[in-house]
Amino acid sequence: MIEVQNLTKYYGKQIGILDVSFKADKGEILGFLGPNGAGKTTAMRILTCYLPPTSGAARVAGFDVLADSREVRSRIGYLPENVPLYLDLTVSDYLEFVGKLKGMSKKRRRERIDDVMEECGVSHVRDRTIGKLSKGYRQRVGLSQALINDPEVLILDEPTVGLDPQQIIEIRALIRNLAGRRTVILSTHILPEVSLLCQRVIIINKGKLVTVDTPENLKSRLQRSVMVDVTVRGGLEEIQSFLESRPDVRAVTHIESTDESTHSLRVESTENRDIRESLSSAVVERGFGLVGLYTTDVSLEDIFVHLVTKEDVD
Numbered sequence: 001m002i003e004v005q006n007l008t009k010y011y012g013k014q015i016g017i018l019d020v021s022f023k024a025d026k027g028e029i030l031g032f033l034g035p036n037g038a039g040k041t042t043a044m045r046i047l048t049c050y051l052p053p054t055s056g057a058a059r060v061a062g063f064d065v066l067a068d069s070r071e072v073r074s075r076i077g078y079l080p081e082n083v084p085l086y087l088d089l090t091v092s093d094y095l096e097f098v099g100k101l102k103g104m105s106k107k108r109r110r111e112r113i114d115d116v117m118e119e120c121g122v123s124h125v126r127d128r129t130i131g132k133l134s135k136g137y138r139q140r141v142g143l144s145q146a147l148i149n150d151p152e153v154l155i156l157d158e159p160t161v162g163l164d165p166q167q168i169i170e171i172r173a174l175i176r177n178l179a180g181r182r183t184v185i186l187s188t189h190i191l192p193e194v195s196l197l198c199q200r201v202i203i204i205n206k207g208k209l210v211t212v213d214t215p216e217n218l219k220s221r222l223q224r225s226v227m228v229d230v231t232v233r234g235g236l237e238e239i240q241s242f243l244e245s246r247p248d249v250r251a252v253t254h255i256e257s258t259d260e261s262t263h264s265l266r267v268e269s270t271e272n273r274d275i276r277e278s279l280s281s282a283v284v285e286r287g288f289g290l291v292g293l294y295t296t297d298v299s300l301e302d303i304f305v306h307l308v309t310k311e312d313v314d
């Protein structure tokens with residue numbers, strides 16, 4: 001549905017995105033994850049034909065964003081970072097206005113406006129002026145305008161930014177419901193958001209693509225360099241220096257002590273292999289009491305930091 005090849009955008013000498021390639025399949029929710037300035041908005045503005053790339057190509061449903069921009073625009077719904085809402089219009093008048101702007105016939109507008117208001121949960125505020133709506137409702141109106149032409153592809157730029165926690169939950173549920181029939185690309189700098197919403201994640205940093213994978217795979221990729229939490233009975237210093245002296249251990253951190261002689265420590269392996277067995281037998285052989293041993297769950301946040309840091313060193 002979406003194909004991006006070696007896409008590059010310079011703003012003068014400033015890099016927007018550099019040599020980015022990826023694909024999105026029909027019905028997929030793809031996440032752009034990256035810190036501020038990563039290039040998320042730049043990539044989205046190219047896909048929506050608002051900005052020409054410096055080099056490279058982007059196609060939506062087989063149509064090129066430069067050569068066939070009309071075809072691309074008619075298939076895309078876009079929720080920009082700051083939606084240009086007209087605060088003194090009512091919800092339905094605003095949607096009518098956007099429909100006209102997108103060249104939809106009167107009949108088509110009438111059909112679609114009722115449908116999108118229903119889909120986005122704003123039917124009951126259709127006659128309110130947008131300026132009187134909460135931020136969460138304004139975002140629903142923003143989604144409604146993106147959906148007005150019944151697009152195959154939805155591009156949502158940081159759709160939950162600035163909303164309160166309850167509104168975030170509601171907008172996420174809405175986005176989840178919108179997917180399936182449509183291909184959705186959403187950007188976020190919020191890590192849990194991608195694992196909640198997306199089937200695949202593209203991590204970008206400083207304009208460059210760092211990696212593309214499923215949230216689950218990203219997690220297991222990092223889990224291979226195992227972190228093990230052990231709870232051991234004995235003297236803390238003794239235990240710590242014993243663990244640190246092992247060749248398969250990179251680092252040991254003291255987490256907590258439940259009493260004088262019971263200590264929990266986090267052990268990080270030197271290589272990408274499971275050290276649970278060797279660690280447990282070594283602890284016992286050495287005469288310490290092994291109370292507990294668990295692999296710790298690595299958060300997507302750890303992965304992000306890991307990948308981005310690695311990229312920086314290259």
Ligand SMILES: Nc1ncnc2c1ncn2[C@@H]1O[C@H](COP(=O)(O)OP(=O)(O)O)[C@@H](O)[C@H]1O
Pocket residue numbers: 011014015016017034035036037038039040041042043
């Ligand atoms: N209109 C512009 N002129 C100059 N530089 C820009 C412009 N828009 C974005 N940039 C730069 O391009 C880079 C990527 O920005 P952006 O795509 O907005 O990132 P993100 O949406 O991930 O925060 C940043 O370094 C930003 O400063």
Ligand SMILES: [Mg+2]
Pocket residue numbers: 040041042081157
């Ligand atoms: Mg942005």
